[in-house]
Amino acid sequence: MECEVLVVGAGPAGSGAARSSAMSGARTLMVDKKKEIGTPVQCGEVIGLDLVKMARMRIPSAAIVARQSFTRFVLAREVIIDNAEPYWKGVTVERKVFDKHLAFRAASAGASVQADTKLLSVEGRDGEVISCLLNHHGEEVEISPRAIVAADGVHSTLARELGVEFFSPRDVARGMEFELVAKRDIPQGMQIFIEGEIGLGYGWIIPKGRRRANVGVGLVGVNASRRSFLEDWISEHPVVSRYFDVDKVLEVKMGDAPVPGFLGGPVKGNVLFCGDAAGQTLAFVGEGIMPSYLCGTLAGKHAASLAQGRGQDYENELMKVMGDHLMMGAALRDTLVQLWSSEHMDDVTRSLLSGAVMNELVGPEGLEEVLSSLEREPLKALQSLIRDSGRKIRARRC
Numbered sequence: 001m002e003c004e005v006l007v008v009g010a011g012p013a014g015s016g017a018a019r020s021s022a023m024s025g026a027r028t029l030m031v032d033k034k035k036e037i038g039t040p041v042q043c044g045e046v047i048g049l050d051l052v053k054m055a056r057m058r059i060p061s062a063a064i065v066a067r068q069s070f071t072r073f074v075l076a077r078e079v080i081i082d083n084a085e086p087y088w089k090g091v092t093v094e095r096k097v098f099d100k101h102l103a104f105r106a107a108s109a110g111a112s113v114q115a116d117t118k119l120l121s122v123e124g125r126d127g128e129v130i131s132c133l134l135n136h137h138g139e140e141v142e143i144s145p146r147a148i149v150a151a152d153g154v155h156s157t158l159a160r161e162l163g164v165e166f167f168s169p170r171d172v173a174r175g176m177e178f179e180l181v182a183k184r185d186i187p188q189g190m191q192i193f194i195e196g197e198i199g200l201g202y203g204w205i206i207p208k209g210r211r212r213a214n215v216g217v218g219l220v221g222v223n224a225s226r227r228s229f230l231e232d233w234i235s236e237h238p239v240v241s242r243y244f245d246v247d248k249v250l251e252v253k254m255g256d257a258p259v260p261g262f263l264g265g266p267v268k269g270n271v272l273f274c275g276d277a278a279g280q281t282l283a284f285v286g287e288g289i290m291p292s293y294l295c296g297t298l299a300g301k302h303a304a305s306l307a308q309g310r311g312q313d314y315e316n317e318l319m320k321v322m323g324d325h326l327m328m329g330a331a332l333r334d335t336l337v338q339l340w341s342s343e344h345m346d347d348v349t350r351s352l353l354s355g356a357v358m359n360e361l362v363g364p365e366g367l368e369e370v371l372s373s374l375e376r377e378p379l380k381a382l383q384s385l386i387r388d389s390g391r392k393i394r395a396r397r398c
């Protein structure tokens, strides 16, 4: 089990890191506490194609269950925006298959991979971790890697062990989702629901075929029980209940997603944090699969360099490669937070403005200007913003 680079966590961030670390020539071990990598799933499973292209990755056809040629925003249950621009096209994957495929690629590049192996604790000296205690198939094993990649998710063991907190619990969305069988054919695009009933956060339908979808909510600052919230939301929602009842549940998927805004690539001594452990998601939507993979790939490369005595420059390269994407996500999220904390607007206006912000039809500086026309004639105001932008977006009544 000895290695130069230990990668903790075999999600997209960990597998990206283990692959690049091994390809950089470091003896690499990736561990995951799960008995089966990728299971249980805690995800909507949609992947935006823009970042797949950037990662030069080919998703195996066995992992793809649906293709989405647009994203639909259902705003305040009143207005629909359809966006068919490249960023809003995607595929739905079976994450069990996808995550295992990424771990397979890491192993094929030379990394050792051990499922059912949990990091229990670390010991440090002079700000560096010098040994890690693992539970490997029920046996305790101590190893001394030179560098560590913390890819261990939103509730990171390494962050806890090192006493660091990159984001507060308030910056964590509580997600709950059912994979459901639909009563009738569903539109083959991801649907995002923005409305006062959910507040900051959103609901979604992510197709996994003509009559199958992940239907869920991400709750920010809502303390209700997530399961009953979701059941009620599906049953009572005029659009969602047209397609789904809660009596055909194939899988229950629950998990937390960090949405703190861009925090850079945190490094603590010889530990490089990436993926959800470092809050590296597109904060306005919580998209994290490909951002985590891409950031993990950089963390692995720099961990290998550090382990081989050449130092690391993770933060700088991360800024160069991912900075624009992650900071754009953070800026949009900040505007959404501003909207949902303003007292001078009703929920319908907030939802419509949120849709306009997410589609980048209006920025923080333009909010005031469009506010009164949105309040007076919501649909017309949105259509005129779209016309002025000349973009491939359409708005209509729900």
Ligand SMILES: Cc1cc2nc3c(=O)[nH]c(=O)nc-3n(C[C@H](O)[C@H](O)[C@H](O)COP(=O)(O)OP(=O)(O)OC[C@H]3O[C@@H](n4cnc5c(N)ncnc54)[C@H](O)[C@@H]3O)c2cc1C
Residues within 6 Å of the ligand: 008, 009, 010, 011, 012, 013, 014, 031, 032, 033, 034, 038, 042, 043, 044, 045, 046, 047, 048, 117, 118, 119, 120, 151, 152, 153, 154, 156, 157, 175, 176, 177, 216, 253, 254, 255, 256, 257, 274, 275, 276, 277, 281, 286, 287, 288, 289, 290, 292
């Ligand atoms: C409800 C929900 C829906 C989502 N939907 C989408 C979506 O549709 N599209 C999208 O792009 N993103 C989505 N996300 C976000 C996405 O799932 C994450 O951003 C992504 O999985 C992060 O990858 P990661 O590798 O950093 O972490 P994870 O995928 O969480 O992997 C971390 C791994 O670390 C392991 N681990 C943790 N502690 C230890 C330990 N002590 N020892 C060993 N192993 C450990 C865990 O078992 C886990 O396998 C969603 C999130 C939630 C909660």
